[in-house]
Amino acid sequence: MSQLSTRHLLGIKDITKEDIQLIFETADNFKEVLNRPIKKVPSLRDITIANIFFENSTRTRLSFELAEKRLSADVINFSSSNSSVKKGETLIDTVNNILSMKVDMVVMRHSSPGAPYFLSRNISANIVNAGDGTHEHPTQALLDAFSIREKLGDVAGKKVAIIGDILHSRVALSNIFCLQKLGAEVMVCGPITLIPKYISSLGVKVEYDVQKALEWCDVANVLRIQLERQQIKYFPSLREYSLYFGVNKKMLDRLDKEIVIMHPGPINRGVELNSDVADSEHSIILQQVENGVAVRMAVLYLLAGAR
Amino acid sequence: MQKRLVLDQQQIDIILKRFCHQLIENHDTFDNTVLLGLQPRGPIVLDKIAKTLEKISGQKVKTGYLDATFHRDDFRRRDLPLKANETKIDFLIEGKEVVLIDDVLYKGRSVRAALDAMIAFGRPQKVELMVLVDRKYTRDYPIMPDYCGVKVNTLESQYVSVEWTEKGFDKDAIWITEKA
Numbered sequence: 001m002s003q004l005s006t007r008h009l010l011g012i013k014d015i016t017k018e019d020i021q022l023i024f025e026t027a028d029n030f031k032e033v034l035n036r037p038i039k040k041v042p043s044l045r046d047i048t049i050a051n052i053f054f055e056n057s058t059r060t061r062l063s064f065e066l067a068e069k070r071l072s073a074d075v076i077n078f079s080s081s082n083s084s085v086k087k088g089e090t091l092i093d094t095v096n097n098i099l100s101m102k103v104d105m106v107v108m109r110h111s112s113p114g115a116p117y118f119l120s121r122n123i124s125a126n127i128v129n130a131g132d133g134t135h136e137h138p139t140q141a142l143l144d145a146f147s148i149r150e151k152l153g154d155v156a157g158k159k160v161a162i163i164g165d166i167l168h169s170r171v172a173l174s175n176i177f178c179l180q181k182l183g184a185e186v187m188v189c190g191p192i193t194l195i196p197k198y199i200s201s202l203g204v205k206v207e208y209d210v211q212k213a214l215e216w217c218d219v220a221n222v223l224r225i226q227l228e229r230q231q232i233k234y235f236p237s238l239r240e241y242s243l244y245f246g247v248n249k250k251m252l253d254r255l256d257k258e259i260v261i262m263h264p265g266p267i268n269r270g271v272e273l274n275s276d277v278a279d280s281e282h283s284i285i286l287q288q289v290e291n292g293v294a295v296r297m298a299v300l301y302l303l304a305g306a307r
Numbered sequence: 308m309q310k311r312l313v314l315d316q317q318q319i320d321i322i323l324k325r326f327c328h329q330l331i332e333n334h335d336t337f338d339n340t341v342l343l344g345l346q347p348r349g350p351i352v353l354d355k356i357a358k359t360l361e362k363i364s365g366q367k368v369k370t371g372y373l374d375a376t377f378h379r380d381d382f383r384r385r386d387l388p389l390k391a392n393e394t395k396i397d398f399l400i401e402g403k404e405v406v407l408i409d410d411v412l413y414k415g416r417s418v419r420a421a422l423d424a425m426i427a428f429g430r431p432q433k434v435e436l437m438v439l440v441d442r443k444y445t446r447d448y449p450i451m452p453d454y455c456g457v458k459v460n461t462l463e464s465q466y467v468s469v470e471w472t473e474k475g476f477d478k479d480a481i482w483i484t485e486k487a
């Protein structure tokens with residue numbers, strides 16, 4: 001198979017295992033491109049991509065922009081903070097105005113879950129979801145799984161613990177779908193208030209003790225506490241959270257095996273992850289960022305080639 | 308399906324040996340020469356040539372595999388996108404004499420894309436093209452091989468199929484086949 005089963009990447013839930021494998025195989029080739037003296041290929045030179053970010057982003061936006069530029073696409077950037085959205089323009093109007101400038105693909109981040117689905121039903125451009133509220137963040141899950149595959153050889157059969165604020169995390173949901181499709185076992189771990197009530201119906205294990213989760217897993221993906229999405233207090237204090245759910249070097253030293261530590265960034269050092277772990281040889285956090293560009297290049301390339 | 312044999316195992320072996328002697332004649336010690344096999348089928352020819360060269364002259368030549376999928380001009384224009392292959396070049400080609408190696412030369416578009424892809428590894432001093440089969444009068448680009456195994460007359464309705472023992476066939480052979 002050489003093309004995806006879909007025209008848009010809205011969520012991992014909608015794509016197949018074969019799609020994920022094709023993205024990984026293509027990303028392998030792009031990773032090689034990124035290590036060349038000239039890190040650019042002309043594949044998307046006749047394509048214009050709009051990066052539409054209604055929510056703050058540093059890593060994802062830069063990573064997408066770099067991926068687009070490495071593929072020779074023309075890029076326009078839009079962020080809601082300095083746009084007409086502030087003047088009351090609707091999502092569909094904003095996007096239609098951008099599309100009338102002959103844009104072929106839209107990379108969108110929005111605070112409302114489902115916003116990219118709504119868009120895909122109303123416009124003809126290919127859509128890539130760069131995070132929709134607490135719903136999905138498909139490219140993050142892809143680059144996480146790609147990084148596990150790179151580090152451990154395969155994702156199938158591996159045990160991955162996702163630790164932290166599961167309730168507000170789009171990364172957690174996309175990761176669960178992606179890892180399960182690739183044959184990994186998934187556990188979520190965090191304070192009882194930050195774990196969705198029916199999450200075990202997705203076939204994941206639930207654990208409230210971080211040390212036990214670390215003992216169980218081959219890979220720990222530690223998530224950020226999303227204070228900006230928390231309207232009420234889910235735990236008494238950051239200090240208490242860090243004490244009970246933060247991952248530190250002592251906890252890793254107690255294990256009788258080596259595990260891989262991941263984090264989608266940005267890290268709240270000293271809260272969910274201590275610096276002695278984030279900067280240790282267990283951590284592949286910077287490799288995740290590097291792989292992000294290759295994986296996003298693969299996604300954009302394959303979607304642009306889809307008929 | 309109608310099939311016509313173009314080259315059998317013995318003829319292919321003779322051509323590969325001839326290629327090696329021509330390369331030795333033109334590149335002498337291979338100090339400044341690299342051989343690049345064009346994916347997906349060039350690497351098999353390249354590996355055979357590198358092996359034969361080592362046998363004949365005792366010299367180990369620098370080799371690499373080049374994939375030009377991301378440099379093709381028919382992306383988004385063909386029904387099914389092509390799948391990319393591995394590029395494996397662990398050296399720079401700046402100032403080198405490069406020999407591009409492929410099995411069949413048809414429209415010349417793959418070679419054009421390969422020339423484009425190759426530049427990412429530096430500016431070569433000279434580039435040559437080596438192909439086992441040259442399909443005459445079919446070119447879209449002004450591209451001609453410097454080393455050619457055999458020239459064949461073919462129709463648009465035909466394709467040249469190359470069978471290698473490395474790919475599970477009983478013998479190496481090259482055929483002209485009618486497209487289904």
